[in-house]
Amino acid sequence: MEYRHLGKTGIRVSELSLGSWVTFHKQVDTNAAVEMMAEAYDAGVNFFDNAEAYASGKSEEVMGAALKKLGWRRSSYLVSTKFFWGLNEGINEKDTLNRKYLLEAIDGSLTRLDLEHVDLVFCHRPDSHTPIEETVWAMHQIVESGKAMYWGTSEWSAMEIVAAIGIAEHHHLHKPVMEQPEYNLLHRERFENEYARLFADYGYGTTTWSPLASGLLTGKYNNGIPEGSRATLDHYDWLLEKMTDPVALGKVKKLGKIADELGVTLAQMSIAWILKNPNISTVILGTSRIEQLRENMQALDVVAKLSPDVMDAIDKALT
Numbered sequence: 270m271e272y273r274h275l276g277k278t279g280i281r282v283s284e285l286s287l288g289s290w291v292t293f294h295k296q297v298d299t300n301a302a303v304e305m306m307a308e309a310y311d312a313g314v315n316f317f318d319n320a321e322a323y324a325s326g327k328s329e330e331v332m333g334a335a336l337k338k339l340g341w342r343r344s345s346y347l348v349s350t351k352f353f354w355g356l357n358e359g360i361n362e363k364d365t366l367n368r369k370y371l372l373e374a375i376d377g378s379l380t381r382l383d384l385e386h387v388d389l390v391f392c393h394r395p396d397s398h399t400p401i402e403e404t405v406w407a408m409h410q411i412v413e414s415g416k417a418m419y420w421g422t423s424e425w426s427a428m429e430i431v432a433a434i435g436i437a438e439h440h441h442l443h444k445p446v447m448e449q450p451e452y453n454l455l456h457r458e459r460f461e462n463e464y465a466r467l468f469a470d471y472g473y474g475t476t477t478w479s480p481l482a483s484g485l486l487t488g489k490y491n492n493g494i495p496e497g498s499r500a501t502l503d504h505y506d507w508l509l510e511k512m513t514d515p516v517a518l519g520k521v522k523k524l525g526k527i528a529d530e531l532g533v534t535l536a537q538m539s540i541a542w543i544l545k546n547p548n549i550s551t552v553i554l555g556t557s558r559i560e561q562l563r564e565n566m567q568a569l570d571v572v573a574k575l576s577p578d579v580m581d582a583i584d585k586a587l588t
């Protein structure tokens with residue numbers, strides 16, 4: 270496992286990390302979380318991603334209980350949470366980055382995780398109804414209070430991120446230092462184009478999500494929807510359209526042939542392809558079973574196989 274600086278910060282994250290969206294609580298109970306997190310940690314993973322909204326707070330409870338059982342030295346790992354959607358229906362409690370919500374939300378997450386601080390805290394989406402200045406001051410206060418070490422954004426536009434950095438610099442506040450965007454073989458535009466100046470001019474860090482496009486980039490959806498897969502779960506039927514899209518499936522099949530020729534799985538090749546990008550700080554894996562984690566972690570050995578010719582072939586398969 271290699272470690273990359275989280276943007277320009279002094280903190281280093283393992284190039285592969287483990288997240289809990291969909292999986293923790295719904296598919297992965299505390300015992301399974303302990304097993305997966307231990308496997309990842311023993312392989313060098315030092316970052317575990319979470320969010321208030323995941324399983325309506327239950328994902329944080331599962332991770333907190335797992336961390337308690339694992340008993341690792343707190344300084345040896347990083348945990349994140351994220352805020353935006355909220356857990357309650359009140360007018361000021363959902364779909365917002367207002368100051369009151371954020372300052373109350375961090376306390377709720379710390380209680381559920383049973384931690385004194387998280388390491389990374391993200392604004393899970395931009396909020397066009399709250400001034401960015403209000404959000405920047407609130408996030409600064411969370412960091413200043415010691416309840417989080419670094420703050421960042423998730424799926425903000427480059428323009429919103431630059432605005433937040435500018436406000437923070439103007440007032441000498443803690444500025445956002447990392448973005449959590451979707452990035453995978455089927456979703457490249459924003460990361461590679463819109464964010465290019467964020468990386469070049471600001472050294473912004475990245476913790477990227479859905480490396481396998483929710484499983485599509487394993488090839489498991491090539492012949493229909495497999496029993497028990499994410500697309501069959503309650504409340505995830507919105508994924509069905511994506512998993513049966515003939516254009517995407519055509520690309521996945523072509524990519525599968527390249528992976529076969531390399532003697533690796535498509536999941537491993539897809540994750541290794543992301544790791545080749547120098548603007549990645551860490552790729553957050555999602556796994557519902559330990560066997561998937563074991564397979565996907567081996568992507569680390571596949572990076573060296575992605576020669577310029579293979580990278581060209583991958584680009585061609587996507588056109």
Ligand SMILES: NC(=O)c1ccc[n+]([C@@H]2O[C@H](COP(=O)([O-])OP(=O)(O)OC[C@H]3O[C@@H](n4cnc5c(N)ncnc54)[C@H](OP(=O)(O)O)[C@@H]3O)[C@@H](O)[C@H]2O)c1
Pocket residue numbers: 287288289290291292318319393423424449450477478479480481482483484485487489497498499500536553554555556557558560561562564565
């Ligand atoms: N900031 C954000 O807005 C945001 C959004 C989404 C995710 N995230 C973060 O990113 C993390 C990863 O995202 P993700 O879970 O969508 O990642 P992903 O890698 O795109 O999808 C993971 C899912 O694909 C299937 N899978 C993974 N490896 C497999 C394998 N080798 N063989 C067969 N199936 C496999 C599993 O689902 P099944 O077994 O159930 O089919 C697994 O849960 C999340 O846990 C979360 O921490 C952040």
